[in-house]
Amino acid sequence: MAKVLTSRSESYAQWYNDLVLKADLAENSSVRGCMVIKPYGYAIWEKMQRVLDDMFKETGHVNAYFPLFIPKSFFSKEAAHVDGFAKECAIVTHYRLKNDPDGKGVIVDPDAKLEEEYIVRPTSETIIWNTYKNWIQSYRDLPILVNQWANVVRWEMRTRLFLRTAEFLWQEGHTAHSTKEEAIKETETMLGVYANFAEQWMAMPVVQGYKTANERFAGALETLTIEALMQDGKALQSGTSHFLGQNFAKAFDVTFTNKEGKIEHVWATSWGVSTRLMGALIMTHSDDNGLVLPPKLAPTQVVIVPIYKKDEELSKISEVAEKLVTELKLRGISVKYDDDDKRKPGWKFAEYELKGVPVRLAIGPRDLENGTVEVARRDTLTKEIMPLEGITGKIEALLNDIQENIFKKALDYRTEHTTKVDDYEEFKQLLDDKGGFFLCHWDGTSETEEKIKADTKATIRCIPLDAPDEEGKCMVTGKPSSKRVLFARSY
Amino acid sequence: MAKVLTSRSESYAQWYNDLVLKADLAENSSVRGCMVIKPYGYAIWEKMQRVLDDMFKETGHVNAYFPLFIPKSFFSKEAAHVDGFAKECAIVTHYRLKNDPDGKGVIVDPDAKLEEEYIVRPTSETIIWNTYKNWIQSYRDLPILVNQWANVVRWEMRTRLFLRTAEFLWQEGHTAHSTKEEAIKETETMLGVYANFAEQWMAMPVVQGYKTANERFAGALETLTIEALMQDGKALQSGTSHFLGQNFAKAFDVTFTNKEGKIEHVWATSWGVSTRLMGALIMTHSDDNGLVLPPKLAPTQVVIVPIYKKDEELSKISEVAEKLVTELKLRGISVKYDDDDKRKPGWKFAEYELKGVPVRLAIGPRDLENGTVEVARRDTLTKEIMPLEGITGKIEALLNDIQENIFKKALDYRTEHTTKVDDYEEFKQLLDDKGGFFLCHWDGTSETEEKIKADTKATIRCIPLDAPDEEGKCMVTGKPSSKRVLFARSY
Numbered sequence: 001m002a003k004v005l006t007s008r009s010e011s012y013a014q015w016y017n018d019l020v021l022k023a024d025l026a027e028n029s030s031v032r033g034c035m036v037i038k039p040y041g042y043a044i045w046e047k048m049q050r051v052l053d054d055m056f057k058e059t060g061h062v063n064a065y066f067p068l069f070i071p072k073s074f075f076s077k078e079a080a081h082v083d084g085f086a087k088e089c090a091i092v093t094h095y096r097l098k099n100d101p102d103g104k105g106v107i108v109d110p111d112a113k114l115e116e117e118y119i120v121r122p123t124s125e126t127i128i129w130n131t132y133k134n135w136i137q138s139y140r141d142l143p144i145l146v147n148q149w150a151n152v153v154r155w156e157m158r159t160r161l162f163l164r165t166a167e168f169l170w171q172e173g174h175t176a177h178s179t180k181e182e183a184i185k186e187t188e189t190m191l192g193v194y195a196n197f198a199e200q201w202m203a204m205p206v207v208q209g210y211k212t213a214n215e216r217f218a219g220a221l222e223t224l225t226i227e228a229l230m231q232d233g234k235a236l237q238s239g240t241s242h243f244l245g246q247n248f249a250k251a252f253d254v255t256f257t258n259k260e261g262k263i264e265h266v267w268a269t270s271w272g273v274s275t276r277l278m279g280a281l282i283m284t285h286s287d288d289n290g291l292v293l294p295p296k297l298a299p300t301q302v303v304i305v306p307i308y309k310k311d312e313e314l315s316k317i318s319e320v321a322e323k324l325v326t327e328l329k330l331r332g333i334s335v336k337y338d339d340d341d342k343r344k345p346g347w348k349f350a351e352y353e354l355k356g357v358p359v360r361l362a363i364g365p366r367d368l369e370n371g372t373v374e375v376a377r378r379d380t381l382t383k384e385i386m387p388l389e390g391i392t393g394k395i396e397a398l399l400n401d402i403q404e405n406i407f408k409k410a411l412d413y414r415t416e417h418t419t420k421v422d423d424y425e426e427f428k429q430l431l432d433d434k435g436g437f438f439l440c441h442w443d444g445t446s447e448t449e450e451k452i453k454a455d456t457k458a459t460i461r462c463i464p465l466d467a468p469d470e471e472g473k474c475m476v477t478g479k480p481s482s483k484r485v486l487f488a489r490s491y
Numbered sequence: 492m493a494k495v496l497t498s499r500s501e502s503y504a505q506w507y508n509d510l511v512l513k514a515d516l517a518e519n520s521s522v523r524g525c526m527v528i529k530p531y532g533y534a535i536w537e538k539m540q541r542v543l544d545d546m547f548k549e550t551g552h553v554n555a556y557f558p559l560f561i562p563k564s565f566f567s568k569e570a571a572h573v574d575g576f577a578k579e580c581a582i583v584t585h586y587r588l589k590n591d592p593d594g595k596g597v598i599v600d601p602d603a604k605l606e607e608e609y610i611v612r613p614t615s616e617t618i619i620w621n622t623y624k625n626w627i628q629s630y631r632d633l634p635i636l637v638n639q640w641a642n643v644v645r646w647e648m649r650t651r652l653f654l655r656t657a658e659f660l661w662q663e664g665h666t667a668h669s670t671k672e673e674a675i676k677e678t679e680t681m682l683g684v685y686a687n688f689a690e691q692w693m694a695m696p697v698v699q700g701y702k703t704a705n706e707r708f709a710g711a712l713e714t715l716t717i718e719a720l721m722q723d724g725k726a727l728q729s730g731t732s733h734f735l736g737q738n739f740a741k742a743f744d745v746t747f748t749n750k751e752g753k754i755e756h757v758w759a760t761s762w763g764v765s766t767r768l769m770g771a772l773i774m775t776h777s778d779d780n781g782l783v784l785p786p787k788l789a790p791t792q793v794v795i796v797p798i799y800k801k802d803e804e805l806s807k808i809s810e811v812a813e814k815l816v817t818e819l820k821l822r823g824i825s826v827k828y829d830d831d832d833k834r835k836p837g838w839k840f841a842e843y844e845l846k847g848v849p850v851r852l853a854i855g856p857r858d859l860e861n862g863t864v865e866v867a868r869r870d871t872l873t874k875e876i877m878p879l880e881g882i883t884g885k886i887e888a889l890l891n892d893i894q895e896n897i898f899k900k901a902l903d904y905r906t907e908h909t910t911k912v913d914d915y916e917e918f919k920q921l922l923d924d925k926g927g928f929f930l931c932h933w934d935g936t937s938e939t940e941e942k943i944k945a946d947t948k949a950t951i952r953c954i955p956l957d958a959p960d961e962e963g964k965c966m967v968t969g970k971p972s973s974k975r976v977l978f979a980r981s982y
């Protein structure tokens with residue numbers, strides 16, 4: 001069968017783009033940099049949303065919704081935020097169209113100019129803290145543990161489906177606390193939620209750590225991150241959780257009366273993951289045949305394909321298949337019986353392989369005679385004939401096995417591609433030759449960090465939470481360092 | 492206890508606004524016409540979303556996501572759409588801010604002007620049909636049954652929380668079909684889904700019917716609607732389903748090869764409900780004490796309040812209450828035990844009444860002695876002492892009873908406020924004196940419809956699907972009419 005995807009070895013970037021398009025996940029739209037998320041891609045995103053939303057609620061959060069637009073002046077209120085945040089954004093200046101007096105179309109009505117322009121939210125700290133001002137008077141009003149599912153817009157010049165788009169979908173948590181300690185704990189808790197989601201659901205191992213000052217979110221005192229390693233040896237920042245201190249509270253004058261009757265500024269966090277996770281999911285597991293999905297996030301976990309020549313064969317196979325569908329559904333497994341007679345089995349096999357359905361069952365006349373079924377697993381591309389008797393329990397176990405196997409495979413890849421290096425020349429060489437994560441000593445200065453970035457395009461992805469204390473010397477300057485930090489080139 | 496709400500008789504509009512604010516459902520934001528949906532309001536909306544989404548999926552639909560922005564030129568492509576659709580919308584003209592050289596803030600970078608302006612979607616037919624063009628070649632690609640959950644913006648001048656806001660949340664279904672019949676059937680199916688949701692879940696009776704040509708969606712050949720009656724005698728359009736014919740397919744040149752190999756234009760529908768349903772829900776059931784929620788959509792269905800003086804009393808009550816919480820949760824009932832010691836029981840009673848929690852249980856020391864619990868229902872504001880033994884089954888039945896009772900109450904109100912009138916002067920009089928729905932004969936012309944609207948502000952809400960054939964004369968012109976249509980003043 002002709003390959004529909006460019007191979008990863010030929011061009012990883014092209015393979016990724018081919019895959020996103022061919023597996024019907026997303027496509028570019030007529031609007032510069034904005035994507036259409038197609039039903040199959042959206043079904044995966046919905047599963048991710050549902051799991052994350054449950055996790056947020058289990059940790060005490062509630063959802064709310066804040067305006068899409070932010071008055072321009074709000075951006076100037078928090079100095080670090082306005083300086084640090086990219087100024088590429090969508091700006092609403094007018095509020096009415098009118099019929100073109102010279103033609104058939106419509107034009108912007110110049111009389112309908114806004115007094116103050118609105119920015120389409122690139123993130124919502126400012127509008128939310130402006131709102132919290134009215135919600136918070138006393139310590140009794142705290143904490144506020146709110147999350148928002150929303151679309152946001154950042155006018156990116158170079159876009160890639162899911163990984164970097166002008167509009168993307170995300171969730172942004174914005175919490176308010178009476179103490180610094182509680183806010184820091186929240187920042188850590190939510191990073192833990194993200195790491196747990198990435199590893200347990202996406203089957204994607206991540207390194208948890210602190211961003212350096214250079215790489216922090218604009219307005220944050222501390223940014224925590226989870227970093228995943230893609231198959232091309234580049235890192236992908238997959239979720240961030242920010243300790244914002246009292247910066248936004250001070251900018252928007254949000255204070256509360258504490259238990260002692262004293263007025264204090266409120267402590268803040270924010271944290272988010274986006275449709276970028278779709279890119280991470282795709283790149284972590286997929287192969288040259290198409291998508292590989294972790295069973296826990298696959299919209300269809302099992303597909304059953306009948307193999308037949310005559311209609312009477314089909315009807316016998318369908319009887320067995322439909323019983324199997326019922327039994328699998330009872331176990332909470334999502335299953336599709338594809339008896340569409342417009343497509344041949346070979347076409348269907350390739351299609352479900354491309355779409356990453358974890359388990360494919362095929363049933364033919366010989367299986368009926370022998371009481372068997374052919375079981376193919378997507379992750380290893382292996383097939384096995386199994387007895388029909390007791391098959392549902394085996395499939396349930398197989399799905400768990402696939403979930404574990406692809407995590408292990410990704411973890412093994414990461415282990416093999418995490419290198420301790422002490423020499424800067426060796427670092428540069430290995431970056432090009434091997435790629436992956438590098439654990440190196442660094443002197444803790446922004447200057448050195450920037451030099452490394454300028455020399456190599458590698459950045460400090462994070463200072464890992466679990467980095468052991470280890471005396472060493474910065475690989476560039478030779479100055480003392482007390483632990484290794486994580487370097488990589490990144491998306 | 493002091494009333495926190497303006498009474499309905501004093502000012503229905505003020506009562507509504509008070510209620511939305513005081514029950515923590517939503518509030519106005521700093522952005523003109525845009526609301527903040529607060530966590531309690533959003534929790535109700537989430538419940539509505541989940542139920543509707545399940546219903547859409549049961550009827551074969553899938554979700555997808557299309558861009559927030561629409562190129563201005565797209566609006567000119569479908570002539571009726573551009574003429575009929577309000578031109579008040581948010582227009583993006585620039586894509587970059589820069590630091591103000593004269594000050595501390597930011598200004599719009601005049602160099603970053605878009606070649607073609609983007610409109611923030613007021614509805615997505617144009618961008619979606621522009622996308623479908625690439626998805627559809629053959630009859631095998633049809634039908635496309637896609638829904639989108641999204642935010643949309645219409646620059647309304649006079650806004651009211653949930654009922655009319657510049658930005659609102661909604662779902663918009665956009666389907667593509669190979670035949671006219673199939674598209675019409677889809678339009679009807681989805682109206683049925685909306686009616687079912689309104690009546691079975693929101694406990695809100697609705698009239699299903701056709702809009703007149705004047706009131707149709709811009710670009711639609713037929714608009715179906717569900718119309719509900721509010722307690723002030725005004726109608727609220729609660730959901731619409733449009734048969735769009737081949738208009739959008741022709742505007743965006745979307746064709747398919749049919750089974751006979753001939754090329755045809757595709758048939759379309761669109762259908763939507765929005766956060767406006769929150770307004771309908773609030774106004775249908777609530778009273779001067781606050782919100783009344785149908786149990787099926789209440790975020791908290793049962794609240795338990797301990798009545799105690801001493802800590803040891805509380806600990807005994809808590810033992811009973813927590814057992815009750817576990818039992819109720821096992822039955823799938825959402826329950827909150829409010830043992831917050833910062834608030835008195837009286838405060839809690841008023842709070843949960845205001846927030847419309849359907850059932851409130853109170854347990855005091857005497858209840859412990861007697862093995863009883865005080866059960867208060869929100870809809871009738873009645874209380875009863877019941878034995879603790881077997882209480883969970885009774886509460887489950889009570890929740891069903893409340894759901895049915897508030898539907899019946901709303902239906903009775905509507906029946907009492909639906910009047911057949913044959914005389915125009917009487918019609919005008921009753922509109923002012925009694926309000927509600929009016930079933931009248933109409934000659935079928937736009938002129939008469941417009942005259943009635945100009946005279947009375949009443950419009951034809953719909954031509955009911957179940958309107959019986961009945962010979963009559965138009966109440967204005969005396970011309971013949973074959974069925975009565977539904978008039979009302981409306982939101």
Ligand SMILES: [Zn+2]
Pocket residue numbers: 249250253254255265
């Ligand atoms: Zn201040």
Ligand SMILES: [Zn+2]
Pocket residue numbers: 740741744745746756
């Ligand atoms: Zn055409």
